[in-house]
Amino acid sequence: MLDPYKIREDFPILKRKINNYPIIYFDNAATSQKPKQVIEAIKNFYENHNANVHRAVHTLSQEASELYEEAHEEAARFINAKGMEEIIFVRGTTEAINLVAYSWGCHNLTKDDEVIVSLMEHHSNIVPWELLSRVRGFNVVYVNVKKNGKLDYADFENKISKKTKIVCVSHVSNMSGVINDVKRIAKVAHEYNALTLVDGAQSVPHLPVDVNDLDIDFLTFSGHKMLGPTGIGVLYGKREILESMEPFQGGGEMIREVSFNATKKRCSIAWNILPWKFEAGTPNVCGGIGLMEAIKYLKRIGMENVKAHEEILTKYAIQKMAECKKVEIYGPKDTSVKCGIIPFGVEGLSSHDVALFLDNYGIMVRSGFHCAQPLHEIFGLKSSARISFYVYNIREEIDRFIEVLKEIEQI
Numbered sequence: 368m369l370d371p372y373k374i375r376e377d378f379p380i381l382k383r384k385i386n387n388y389p390i391i392y393f394d395n396a397a398t399s400q401k402p403k404q405v406i407e408a409i410k411n412f413y414e415n416h417n418a419n420v421h422r423a424v425h426t427l428s429q430e431a432s433e434l435y436e437e438a439h440e441e442a443a444r445f446i447n448a449k450g451m452e453e454i455i456f457v458r459g460t461t462e463a464i465n466l467v468a469y470s471w472g473c474h475n476l477t478k479d480d481e482v483i484v485s486l487m488e489h490h491s492n493i494v495p496w497e498l499l500s501r502v503r504g505f506n507v508v509y510v511n512v513k514k515n516g517k518l519d520y521a522d523f524e525n526k527i528s529k530k531t532k533i534v535c536v537s538h539v540s541n542m543s544g545v546i547n548d549v550k551r552i553a554k555v556a557h558e559y560n561a562l563t564l565v566d567g568a569q570s571v572p573h574l575p576v577d578v579n580d581l582d583i584d585f586l587t588f589s590g591h592k593m594l595g596p597t598g599i600g601v602l603y604g605k606r607e608i609l610e611s612m613e614p615f616q617g618g619g620e621m622i623r624e625v626s627f628n629a630t631k632k633r634c635s636i637a638w639n640i641l642p643w644k645f646e647a648g649t650p651n652v653c654g655g656i657g658l659m660e661a662i663k664y665l666k667r668i669g670m671e672n673v674k675a676h677e678e679i680l681t682k683y684a685i686q687k688m689a690e691c692k693k694v695e696i697y698g699p700k701d702t703s704v705k706c707g708i709i710p711f712g713v714e715g716l717s718s719h720d721v722a723l724f725l726d727n728y729g730i731m732v733r734s735g736f737h738c739a740q741p742l743h744e745i746f747g748l749k750s751s752a753r754i755s756f757y758v759y760n761i762r763e764e765i766d767r768f769i770e771v772l773k774e775i776e777q778i
């Protein structure tokens with residue numbers, strides 16, 4: 368089992384106080400805190416190895432390139448991809464989904480096609496498809512979410528058809544924490560020759576994820592939500608699909624050759640090999656190295672242990688929150704179908720009021736609609752407050768949170 372008290376010692380920010388109260392950080396679904404090992408790895412890179420990658424023959428560039436490639440390999444092993452060719456470093460989940468929408472969607476979707484998206488999605492898995500549909504003329508078809516917060520699989524199976532070219536769904540909802548059966552979704556999608564894009568922003572940091580077992584075509588995730596730095600994330604894609612796709616952005620690094628043909632008065636261009644074909648320009652080298660260190664940290668803990676720890680905390684918090692008469696938890700409360708994310712409201716108060724009150728006591732929670740407005744609409748909500756856990760959270764923090772919630776109820 369994981370020892371959160373020991374883990375906490377690695378997180379310098381948890382030693383900070385706000386208004387003289389120790390920080391209780393329950394906004395992990397938005398971004399996680401960083402252990403000293405990740406901070407050190409970034410510092411060490413800049414102090415000892417900094418250079419541009421894949422461009423020079425000198426020692427520093429060789430070292431930086433090796434580290435950057437090793438980071439791709441580490442990410443590939445973490446999700447059981449076949450190799451670093453299937454791992455494209457991007458800014459985060461948002462950029463990864465946009466990459467698929469533009470590189471794959473622009474060239475493969477026409478007006479008679481359909482893209483299936485669930486109503487549980489973060490806006491970053493809705494807006495790119497809506498934007499592209501305006502250019503390419505295809506239909507975005509939405510799969511319902513039941514009132515209990517679970518995906519409506521019957522509705523999905525009704526809506527998928529030969530017109531469907533890609534199914535885009537989150538692995539775990541960032542609002543309710545509900546885990547979707549993406550293996551089942553991918554199986555059905557493949558029966559219709561459609562691809563599957565899984566938004567793993569809330570699953571990869573918290574559960575073991577194996578792309579080979581799930582048999583999904585694309586997986587996206589963000590480094591900053593899994594102990595890594597901001598500005599780095601991953602697009603996983605099956606090699607043969609990535610090979611067949613056009614590049615996302617043009618520039619240095621993503622080409623093997625650009626040669627001017629004097630007769631045609633044009634440049635002929637040959638793409639670089641995977642994954643560099645999709646990484647135009649100078650990449651976020653130190654971000655990649657920070658992400659590699661974050662992955663190593665999570666692997667030392669073990670993803671099964673991360674999942675189990677969050678399940679214990681979630682069960683405990685749900686049980687304690689039930690003692691608060693004016694507090695309502697939205698979505699399912701059964702921890703076998705959800706991750707460590709709990710959206711809630713306090714009768715008579717806006718989510719921002721609740722979050723501000725908690726902040727006075729050093730307790731950080733999210734408020735608003737968490738970039739998941741359609742799901743809030745399904746629950747009949749304008750907004751919600753949200754607590755979300757990670758490896759360094761402990762029961763005592765939940766006890767303190769409940770004490771303050773009870774104070775809020777007196778308002």
Ligand SMILES: Cc1ncc(COP(=O)(O)O)c(C=O)c1O
Binds near residue numbers: 600
């Ligand atoms: C499910 C989900 N998808 C996508 C995103 C967007 O991630 P990023 O802002 O790192 O690109 C988030 C961020 O909260 C998320 O929770």
